[in-house]
Amino acid sequence: MDLDRSRPPSAVPSLKRSSERGARSAIVAFVSTVAFFGAFAVVVVNSEAWPAFRNQFFNGDVFVDAWPIVVSGFWLDIQMFVVAEIAILAFALLLAAIRALRGPAFFPLRMLVIAFIDLIRGIPIILLILLLGFGLPALRLTGVPNSPLFWGVVALIISYSAYTAEVYRSGIESVHPSQVMSARSIGLTQTQALRHVVIPQAVRNVVPALLNGLVSLQKDVALVYILGVREAVREAQIITARSFNYTPYVITAVLFLLISVPVARVADWYTERDRERRAGQS
Amino acid sequence: MSTKLELERVTKSYGDVVVLDEVDLAVADHDVVCLIGSSGSGKSTLLKCVDLLLPIDSGRVVLDGDMISGPDVDADLVRQRLGIVFQSFNLFPHMSVAENITLGPRKVLGVDPAEARDRALGLLGRFGLADKADDYPDRLSGGQQQRVAIVRALAGGPELMLLDEVTSALDPELVAEVLGVIRELKDEGMTMLIATHEMGFARDIADTVCFLDQGRILEQGPPERIFGEPIEQRTREFLERIISAGRL
Ligand SMILES: Nc1ncnc2c1ncn2[C@@H]1O[C@H](COP(=O)(O)OP(=O)(O)OP(=O)(O)O)[C@@H](O)[C@H]1O
Numbered sequence A: 001m002d003l004d005r006s007r008p009p010s011a012v013p014s015l016k017r018s019s020e021r022g023a024r025s026a027i028v029a030f031v032s033t034v035a036f037f038g039a040f041a042v043v044v045v046n047s048e049a050w051p052a053f054r055n056q057f058f059n060g061d062v063f064v065d066a067w068p069i070v071v072s073g074f075w076l077d078i079q080m081f082v083v084a085e086i087a088i089l090a091f092a093l094l095l096a097a098i099r100a101l102r103g104p105a106f107f108p109l110r111m112l113v114i115a116f117i118d119l120i121r122g123i124p125i126i127l128l129i130l131l132l133g134f135g136l137p138a139l140r141l142t143g144v145p146n147s148p149l150f151w152g153v154v155a156l157i158i159s160y161s162a163y164t165a166e167v168y169r170s171g172i173e174s175v176h177p178s179q180v181m182s183a184r185s186i187g188l189t190q191t192q193a194l195r196h197v198v199i200p201q202a203v204r205n206v207v208p209a210l211l212n213g214l215v216s217l218q219k220d221v222a223l224v225y226i227l228g229v230r231e232a233v234r235e236a237q238i239i240t241a242r243s244f245n246y247t248p249y250v251i252t253a254v255l256f257l258l259i260s261v262p263v264a265r266v267a268d269w270y271t272e273r274d275r276e277r278r279a280g281q282s
Numbered sequence B: 001m002s003t004k005l006e007l008e009r010v011t012k013s014y015g016d017v018v019v020l021d022e023v024d025l026a027v028a029d030h031d032v033v034c035l036i037g038s039s040g041s042g043k044s045t046l047l048k049c050v051d052l053l054l055p056i057d058s059g060r061v062v063l064d065g066d067m068i069s070g071p072d073v074d075a076d077l078v079r080q081r082l083g084i085v086f087q088s089f090n091l092f093p094h095m096s097v098a099e100n101i102t103l104g105p106r107k108v109l110g111v112d113p114a115e116a117r118d119r120a121l122g123l124l125g126r127f128g129l130a131d132k133a134d135d136y137p138d139r140l141s142g143g144q145q146q147r148v149a150i151v152r153a154l155a156g157g158p159e160l161m162l163l164d165e166v167t168s169a170l171d172p173e174l175v176a177e178v179l180g181v182i183r184e185l186k187d188e189g190m191t192m193l194i195a196t197h198e199m200g201f202a203r204d205i206a207d208t209v210c211f212l213d214q215g216r217i218l219e220q221g222p223p224e225r226i227f228g229e230p231i232e233q234r235t236r237e238f239l240e241r242i243i244s245a246g247r248l
């Protein structure tokens, strides 16, 4: 897309003026932001409740005690996140691919996948974590892991895969049927057409939606705290129960923010770039 | 001369609408047969039925002596023996030109990637596209995209090419380069069944012209006769409409 070419020459001076105006408004925005939050901070810090508030949430001694423990719990959150995300992206794609197969031979498999997706999407994720995380280890089955951590992560994978499969499906449906016809016409089988022609285009179309899911999973891994898994939230809860101080929770929140804010920014940046690329193409 | 393709009483309907009505058609080896007829007469449907992209309701399709219609046929195997090109190119946008062309040979025929690429480059060179091998389709003009689509259909070594209005989506100045490719294929002896609105081209290249009307082949014969002295009233009306639209 080349907008400059269509812009009349007379527009150039006004363009320059508008960029000066842009610089001035940026300065105004900066000054007013600093003034506003500065005034807000002064009011808060000088209020009567501030010392108690600070002690409750930003206590230095508790911070020093809790930091290494919460950080090591957070490391477990990150590991769960990475393992679960990889499994979700793969498993959900398999579900969506099965759902996209046509023909009577695949009917039973397709129905199974649809029933699975509907069922899982209808259950609150926390319930699934409780059911699998407490229920399955209690069975004491041989040859099956007994750790709540394992089943908690499995519950996350199952739940997120059902949603992610629907994301992939919308991508698959966005690929024009003539692409499938072309693929079949050069002799590809249905599964080859799906694998080489439909899915690569479908995945490209849903990367922004997949990134959204990633941002949300990064926080939801903390839900397995309810099983007693000693990740960051659980560690913070234990310390808080002992010290009657909420600083460990603040530490946990900051740790999650350190990851999720950059990821959200990258996701936004990518989505925007992708949108521009598409606009430029058509 | 033996028959490459034969349709016997082929019928196809969408619900109550009969789109192909007991069509009989034969294409001899190395011959070019052009299908003409107004929009909706069933030309595209006929080509897709031959390529088994659509199931027929009744009748028989015979390719080089093999019955290819019916439930026991491996459609994927048959499609390797045929090449089809559509009006709207339908190149795979996420693959380079060379990848588009080698996908079929690599995945279907199991040709070694390097060898498939060599062959693709050879074909591209013959049709003046040698420098486009590693470009993506959205970088090509419509005429170039359509020539790539023809090369892609040729890459599997088809016995018969099916072309469905391959120039209709092109700007007028790009039509000639695509028609040139088809002429070249005819000179090499390729058997082709071509649906077209380009009457001048049909008159020029066809050994036989078939006039399709409401799903039936109303009249067929050598181009001089169909265009010169059509027998059927509806053929005459169709050709008059074409002439008054300035397309003949
Ligand atoms: N999927 C479909 N469902 C129902 N009717 C269809 C479908 N596809 C095509 N038809 C109908 O079948 C008839 C023949 O269509 P076809 O595309 O074969 O005509 P055509 O001769 O290729 O026309 P054109 O010159 O416009 O390409 C038309 O009446 C069309 O409306």
Ligand SMILES: [Mg+2]
Pocket: B043, B044, B045, B164, B165
């Ligand atoms: Mg058509």
